[in-house]
Amino acid sequence: MAEQDDAKLAIREMSARAQEIFRLVVEGYLESGHPVGSRSLSNEGGVNLSPASIRSVLADLESAGFLAAPHVSAGRVPTTTGLRLFVDGMMQVAEPSADERAAIERRLAQPGPIEQALETTSSLLSDLSGAAGMVLVPRREPRxxxxxxxxxxxxxxxxxxxxxxxxxxxxxxxxxxxxxxxxxxxxxxxxxxxxxxxxxxxxxxxxxxxxxxxxxxxxxxxxxxxxxxxxxxxxxxxERPVLIVRGQANLLDEAAMSDLERVRSLLDDLENKQSVSELLASAREANATRIFIGSENRLFALSGSSIIASPYHDREGKVVGVLGVIGPTRLNYARVVPMVDFTARSLGRLIG
The missing domain is CATH 3.30.390 (Enolase-like; domain 1)
Structure with a gap:
């Protein structure tokens, strides 16, 4: 909550046009994976300013640490700080539609052992997000x-x-x-x-x-x-966590091909399941879905990846595991966050 309050305060301190330009840059980047420039913002008609005025606002946002220019004259991309600001203070989540909710529940309710449901959940999250899905399996505690x-x-x-x-x-x-x-x-x-x-x-x-x-x-x-x-x-x-990961191939999309070193680092992170499991486990006590963005976490300092994670509970309200999505920082947070949250609640109802 404190992070969200800080984000909303920072946004209120921006001018209205700076807020709008910042939002368009972030949304454009999350959609395309490419830097967004002043000319494209002007041509698309989303901002009623000249390219020169837009460039001035972009420069201010860059000085504030919310945007960065990866190459000269190549437009801007949000920094980790900028993405956090957007996620906590500006993002409007898109709740799953009735058809999407029904499809999630239908896939999870397929007959079979609980292990199969967990595998299905990981694959389902991958399909929904276009990234890799993960499920931290509850520790087996026999009586x-x-x-x-x-x-x-x-x-x-x-x-x-x-x-x-x-x-x-x-x-x-x-x-x-x-x-x-x-x-x-x-x-x-x-x-x-x-x-x-x-x-x-x-x-x-x-x-x-x-x-x-x-x-x-x-x-x-x-x-x-x-x-x-x-x-x-x-x-x-x-020390024996079980982490199910599905959909690693989704991480090798067209945008990733231009940054193979980052993708290689991310795949190395996934191979080191102990570290990823520990990060997911830190979301066990969260009251809501948690979002870990890029270099905010030491594990992803090199790969620049993000995790969206949510604990899932049994019918008595006890946390029994964590599920989530891992991918590049340009994940569609507004769509994936509620999907992860709904899937966690659906899985919880299933495992009882």
């Missing part, structure tokens, strides 16, 4: 029923987790110090007693609270083992 700790050797312990659905997962714990069979058995029994019907995160919270309060019957060695094990398991879960 566990049992755990066994088995000593493999000095400092090495195998944790065998059994889910209520019968799934078994093994994790190797690298632990300092020696833990004999009695300590392992005590820790196993203690953790299993707290796991019944809970996710690992829920069980970890309950166990830490009990240990901190001194209510647990564990000896010092077993408490240490439980605490180190919990740290390893929760860190392991957090």
């Amino acid at each position: 566990l029923s049992q755990i066994s700790l088995v000593q493999l050797g000095p400092g090495r312990t195998l944790a065998v987790l059994v889910g209520q659905d019968g799934a078994i997962e093994n994790r190797l714990l690298e632990l300092e110090g020696e833990f004999g069979p009695p300590a392992l058995e005590m820790a196993s029994n203690y953790i299993t007693a707290h796991l019944s019907g809970r996710t690992l995160a829920e069980a970890a919270g309950a166990m830490r609270a009990e240990i901190a309060s001194g209510r647990s019957a564990l000896d010092e060695a077993s408490r240490d083992l439980v605490e180190r094990g919990l740290a390893t398991w929760t860190q392991d879960a957090a």
Whole structure:
């Protein structure tokens, strides 16, 4: 909200004709991907000023940091600051039509497992935006029923987790110090007693609270083992995000061909899914769709890309993941932002 307030203040401080010229330049750039010059603004009849007067306003907007001239006499393009100003203070979003909303819901409602719906969502976002669609898959949090700790050797312990659905997962714990069979058995029994019907995160919270309060019957060695094990398991879960990306080929459009280095950098960003996942995850607590523009974010300092991201919720209102679109900064924000928002709400209703 503060950013939007700042943008509206900056716009109010512009003259009416500066606002209009700035808007036309940004909209022209977002539509074509090319710089917009004074002659085209004059010829199109959108501004009732001479090319010389328009050039004077463009120069003022450039001095203010809202526009830039990539080449001599080649017109202007919005800077990252200018795009942020436009998005937060001037953009009029175009809500999806009834037909578009029906098409989105129809595609998401196709029968199949939830994994298929997530794949469909990523492809759908790509089709809607003409860029690449992304879905950050909710972390799998099975409800566990049992755990066994088995000593493999000095400092090495195998944790065998059994889910209520019968799934078994093994994790190797690298632990300092020696833990004999009695300590392992005590820790196993203690953790299993707290796991019944809970996710690992829920069980970890309950166990830490009990240990901190001194209510647990564990000896010092077993408490240490439980605490180190919990740290390893929760860190392991957090470092395994699943990011589905579809539509990378859309990034190689005609405009991109003139800036292959930027596109190569963007594709490298997408290959580094951990960094992109972390950026998307930062939108989990947002109350609305978030927009990350170009060099505002360190990840896209070289590629000059933008992300439009929105969290999606289950029917109880809990955030379970994030979806979005990634592409060049000249994305059609006015159309894509509401599309991403509506798709997030539709997916939320589907996953329940």
